[in-house]
Each structure stands twice: as structure tokens, then as C-alpha cells.
Amino acid sequence: MFYKTIISFVIIFFSTSISFSNDTTFNGKFVQGGIVIGQNKSAKKIFFDDNRLQISKDGYFIFGFGRNHKASSTLKIIKDSNDDVIKYNFDIEKTIYKIEKINGLPNKMVTPGPEFYKKITEDRALIKKSMNKKYIGDKFPLTFIKPTEGRISGIYGSQRILNGIKKNPHGGLDIAAPEGTPIKATSDGKVMLAAKGLYYTGNIVIIDHGYGLKSMYIHMKDININNGDLVKQGQIIGTVGSTGRSTGPHLHWNIYWNKIRVNPEMLLTISK
Ligand SMILES: [Zn+2]
Numbered sequence: 001m002f003y004k005t006i007i008s009f010v011i012i013f014f015s016t017s018i019s020f021s022n023d024t025t026f027n028g029k030f031v032q033g034g035i036v037i038g039q040n041k042s043a044k045k046i047f048f049d050d051n052r053l054q055i056s057k058d059g060y061f062i063f064g065f066g067r068n069h070k071a072s073s074t075l076k077i078i079k080d081s082n083d084d085v086i087k088y089n090f091d092i093e094k095t096i097y098k099i100e101k102i103n104g105l106p107n108k109m110v111t112p113g114p115e116f117y118k119k120i121t122e123d124r125a126l127i128k129k130s131m132n133k134k135y136i137g138d139k140f141p142l143t144f145i146k147p148t149e150g151r152i153s154g155i156y157g158s159q160r161i162l163n164g165i166k167k168n169p170h171g172g173l174d175i176a177a178p179e180g181t182p183i184k185a186t187s188d189g190k191v192m193l194a195a196k197g198l199y200y201t202g203n204i205v206i207i208d209h210g211y212g213l214k215s216m217y218i219h220m221k222d223i224n225i226n227n228g229d230l231v232k233q234g235q236i237i238g239t240v241g242s243t244g245r246s247t248g249p250h251l252h253w254n255i256y257w258n259k260i261r262v263n264p265e266m267l268l269t270i271s272k
Contacts, residue, residue: 024077024086028270031093033156033263035064035255037142037270038075040086045078051258054211056140062211064257065092067157067169097169098158109245110162116199123198127206130193131259135208141187144267145233147217148184148240148251150177156263171261172216172254179221179249181240185231186215186253186267194223201252202243207231215264216254219246 024043028036038046041059045052048063055061063075075088112120154174160167189209196203203220221241225231242249255264 024088029093029266030065030090031266032065032069032095033067034092034266035062035257035262035270037062040077040079042079043077044080047074047076047078049073051212054136056211058140060140060142060211062213062257064260064262066260066262067095067097067171095157098155099161100158100170101161103163105163107163110165110167112199119199123200126195126198127193127201127204130206131214131256133192133208135190135192135210137188137190137210139188140211141189141209141213141233143233144186144270145184146175146268147186147215147253148175148177148181150175150181150240150250152176153250154252156261156265172218172252173264174250174252175240176248176250177240179239179241181249182236183217183220183238183240183251185233185235185237186255187233189215189231191225191227191229191231191237194225194227194229196223196243198244200245202246203238203241204244205237207237212258214256216256218252218254219243219250221249 024038024040026036026038028034038061039059043055043059046055046061053061053063069092071092073090073092077086153176154170156173158170160170185207187209189207192208193204193206198204201218203223205217205223207215219241220238220243223238225237231237240249240251253264255262255267
């Protein structure tokens with residue numbers, strides 16, 4: 001991680017003529033699926049490419065890179081006066097994703113029947129509505145914990161080909177654990193959705209941690225919290241299940257930055 005930061009500074013140094021400053025710190029990996037926490041105590045406005053970032057009172061901010069993020073990105077920090085601008089150009093390392101081919105699945109497991117279309121459309125709308133809501137906490141989410149203990153049974157980004165049909169890439173981390181294993185909130189936040197019986201996701205919880213960051217917990221058995229609740233890091237929000245489109249008890253855990261799925265494992269590494 002420290003190595004990565006050095007690399008980035010070197011790139012900045014050679015690729016921009018705009019004022020170079022080392023009063024910004026970065027914690028995280030500049031790689032597809034990666035997520036980075038930055039801090040600049042005198043930042044007034046920050047833009048990551050075209051996104052304006054929310055800044056905490058201590059100058060913390062978060063940005064991330066999607067599965068297929070372009071090769072480079074720009075971070076612009078505007079300080080007290082508008083002509084005091086720092087610009088960082090980052091190279092984003094490419095990730096090679098795993099391809100998983102599974103054949104011989106019953107067709108109804110691969111493509112839902114038309115009788116489910118209405119339900120699937122309603123579920124999507126419900127998730128979208130919750131994802132569009134924004135919560136601004138007063139505390140910056142600096143640390144993150146693994147929501148449950150178990151065997152990693154699916155990783156971020158892998159391309160699944162089921163019965164020869166190319167499906168959406170796997171967007172989260174699968175943690176297989178016995179049904180009923182407690183699931184904890186990865187960090188403090190507000191519950192944006194706690195709903196049961198969705199076609200694909202089954203019982204689902206979405207927590208907004210502020211600063212563009214949301215966590216999603218899928219295929220749960222029990223849900224212990226309600227829409228609108230404020231939760232603390234480590235608080236038990238429910239248990240592992242196999243609800244929705246799932247082949248066995250596991251937690252599917254997603255992390256979103258500005259509605260872009262990033263790699264949950266990257267989030268855990270920045271907490272160290
Ligand atoms: Zn999964």
C-alpha cells in the first residue's frame with residue numbers, strides 16, 4: 001500500500017506541471033476494483049474525475065475504481081483560494097478477472113421464467129430508490145470489518161458463464177457460513193433498505209456510510225434492524241441465509257462507491 005502511494009507520487013511528479021504537494025495522504029490501492037481514503041486538511045472542494053467528493057471536517061474523502069476503470073484518473077483538490085489547486089494524475093492498475101464456467105444447471109436457475117419479470121422489475125426499483133438516497137454522517141467511516149466469518153466462496157469481478165450464457169460479472173464477495181451465523185455492519189451508518197423476499201437477493205440490507213460509500217448484504221435469513229436505523233460498526237444486523245437466488249447459505253457482500261461496485265476485500269485492506 002505504501003509502495004503504491006510512492007508509485008503514484010512518482011507518476012504525478014513526471015506527468016503534471018501543476019503544483020506538487022505532499023500534504024495529501026492516500027490509503028488504498030490504485031487498481032481496478034480498488035478503493036482509496038484520502039486526507040487533505042486544507043481541502044475546500046475535491047473532484048475525482050467529474051465527481052465532487054464529500055469532505056469530512058478532518059479533510060477525509062473516499063474514491064474508488066470500478067471493475068473496468070479506465071487506465072488513469074484525475075483528482076483535483078481546491079484549497080482555500082481558488083487558484084491554489086493540486087492536481088494528481090493516477091495510473092489505475094488493470095486486474096485480470098477469473099472466468100467461471102458452470103454447465104448443466106437447470107435452465108430456470110440461469111434464466112428466470114416470465115412469471116417473475118414483474119417481481120424482478122419491482123425489486124430493482126426498490127433497490128435503485130434506496131441506492132439513490134444519501135446519508136451524511138458526522139463521523140467519517142475510517143475503519144471497516146468483515147461482516148461475517150466463513151469460507152470465501154466467490155470473489156469480486158469474476159465473469160460467470162452459466163450453461164454457455166455470459167452473465168453479469170460477480171460484483172461482490174461471497175462468504176459461505178452456516179445458516180444463522182451473525183452478520184455485522186462493516187462500519188457505522190444508516191439503514192437505507194431492510195427488505196425481505198426479493199427474487200434475486202432474497203432478504204437484503206443496504207447501509208449508507210456517507211461519503212458516497214454503501215454496503216449491501218444479500219441472501220440473509222433474519223434481519224434484525226429496520227429501515228432508517230442508525231447502526232454501529234460490529235452491530236449484528238441479521239444472519240446468514242440462502243434466500244433469493246442462492247445455492248447454499250452464504251453472505252453475498254457488495255460495496256458501492258458512488259453506485260459503482262468496488263472490491264469489498266480492498267475495503268478491508270485499507271483499514272489496516
Ligand atoms: Zn455472490
